[in-house]
Amino acid sequence: MITLAGVGVHYGPAAALAGVSGEVAAGEWLAVIGPNGAGKSTLLRCIAQLTRHEGRITIGGQPVTSLRRRALAQLVAYVPQVPVLPAEMTVADYVLLGRTPHIGYLRMETAGDRRICASLLARLDLAAMAGRALSTLSGGEAQRVVLARALAQQAPVLLLDEPTSALDLGRRVEALELIDTARRDRSLTVISAVHDLTLAGQFADRLLLLSGGQVVTSGPAAAVLREDVLGPHFGTAVQIVTGPDGALVVISRRDRGPLRPPAPGR
Amino acid sequence: MAVACAALAVAMLIGVSVGPAGLTLGQVAAALLVKLPWLPHLAVPPVAVIIVWQVRLPRVILGALVGAMLAGSGAAYQGVFHNPLADPYLLGVAAGGGLGATMIIVTGASATLLPPAAFAGAVVAVTLTYLLGSGTGRDANRTGGSAGAIVLAGVAVGTLLTAVQTYIQQEHSQSLQQIYSWILGGLSLASWSDVVLILPYAAVAAAVLIAHRRLLDVLRIGETEAASLGVDVTRLRLTIVAAATLAAAAAVAVAGLIGFVGLIVPHTVRLTAGASYRVVVPVSMIGGAAFLVLADVVARTVQAPAEVPIGVITAAIGAPFFLFVLRSRRAQQDLA
Secondary structure, eight states, rough: OOOEEEEEEEEEEEEEEEEEEEEOOOOEEEEEETTTTTHHHHHHHHHHHOOOOOEEEEETTTTTGGSSSHHHHHHHHEOOOSOOOOOOOOOOHHHTTTGGGSOOOOOOOOOOHHHHHHHHHHHHOOOOGTTTTGGGHHHHHHHHHHHHHHHOOSSEEHHHHHHTTTTTTTHHHHHHHHHHHHHHHOOOOEEEEOOOOHHHHOOOEEEEEEEEEEEEEEOOHHSSSHHHHHHHHHHOEEEEETTTTTTTEEOOOOOOOOOOOOOOTO | HHHHHHHHHHHHHHHHHHTOOOOOOOHHHHHHTTTTTTTTOOOHHHHHHHHHIIIIIHHHHHHHHHHHHHHHHHHHHHHTTTTHHHHTTTTHHHHHHHHHHHHHHHHHGGGGGHHHHHHHHHHHHHHHHHHTTSSOOOOSSSSSSSSHHHHHHHHHHHHHHHHHHHHHHHTTGGGGGHHHHHHOOOOTOOOOHHHHHHHHHHHHHOOOOOOOOOHHHHHTTHHHHHHHHTHOOOOOOOOHHHHHHHHHHHHHHHHHOOSSSHHHHHHHHHHHSSOOOOHHHHHHHHHHHHHHHHHHHHHHHTTTOOOHHHHHHHHHHHHHHHHHHHHHHHHHHHHH
16 A cells, blocks of 8 residues: 655746555555646656655555665565666566566675566566567567566556557557556556546546645546546546446547537538 | 786786897796796796896786776766766866876975875865755755766866966976876886775775676666665765776876876767676776876887877877767767
């Protein structure tokens, strides 16, 4: 379980995040949504202790500030919005970096670390490209490789900052399915910042809407993906449509006044 | 690695075999072997033994140590600052060492004080840079300054110390030639005492840098992600900078300022043997040693009996290479 109490980040007088409190249950997938600049990435960086913050964050009852960096990395894996992929590094070497929290200072990887990474590469269908340089990967392949590195950390908490932002529609669903499978296989707690509200609603157990650094609301998709909830924060051009399977689809449209149903007989 | 070791062995053999005394290869080999306890009866002219053991060998070994230190610290600085153009003098080693050496030369103090003074100047300059730079900038790791802020502080400290050094130098124009010859660098005064002086620093620095080669690879994915993998980036950077500075300061203390070795050698290794620091750090050290020994052979033979400053030789090769690296796509892409 992750708890947040009064978490805030200030850059000078401006608050990037203010008074964020809440809980994330073990095994839950929480999607953090909100307009640009809402504080989604900042919140993830606070949990990963990559930015100074006020307030208190605990994981499994332990305050994160009391943990050494290496101990924290054994609990929390973090994937930034734009991961750095050194051009010449091979896929296998990159995924092996994920074992860093389990390797003693100045030690090298063991055969066990290599085994863990090899089985991950096989699970994520990456074994054939293990020897390829990162610069040769497509966006979708790179996304899977980055996820493999995060999973190699074997941390119970996975923080993903916009994991699908660089992907096309099909690859987005594919990437989120992969995360969902990994979550179920390993009972991971996932917190992800997501721009695609429709997919956030379909994959996450719960959505947390941030705006201006503050929590607006949180709850299941049906409670959060509503025009009256999203509208004030994303602008009026947000429309929610219920799909045939009951899934909520968030569409953005050009603001031309209220949408009228087509006239009968046409 | 094997190629680099072979290159170093060949370079060192050439280094001890070439010189104005005109010793034959056989004489050099015999002079080298005569010190072995089980080969005492080789017929070698005593003068050959003295030339090989007191003149050439210390110079070759010192050149190898200096080359290894410059190339190793260049590779480390490039890794820790994510900057393909970083060299061992990045954080003020050159300016600090230069100031220390100038002070000794202009005050007419004993020449034996020159290496320690240059060493102290270099270490003080980098310490100043680190203290000033690490208090500023946003950092991935909650404390300490950003790599960029430290590099900028290095530029400022270097400029300031160079200004002081230039002022002192102009005030003592009678020492100009001596100061310039130190600044251009060289191994012409190499002796066993120089080797003994820098060996402990070289050994510690080499051990620390090689031990951190895997962590230098972790830094390739950037400080934020390295921190998220449990690396204390601030401490790691401080440790590597300290070791690299020790190496560069030791080199400066006995050989003055020899440019481009710390730049050319690691980049050549990256282009030929791959960009992983597991390879770049140790192979750069061995390659740097071989390169400087050979550069020194060129320096003392092209205009024999006069010597061309070794910095001129390394720069003549290094400047075109520097432009090549600047234009190379790899320089921008690979050193993340």
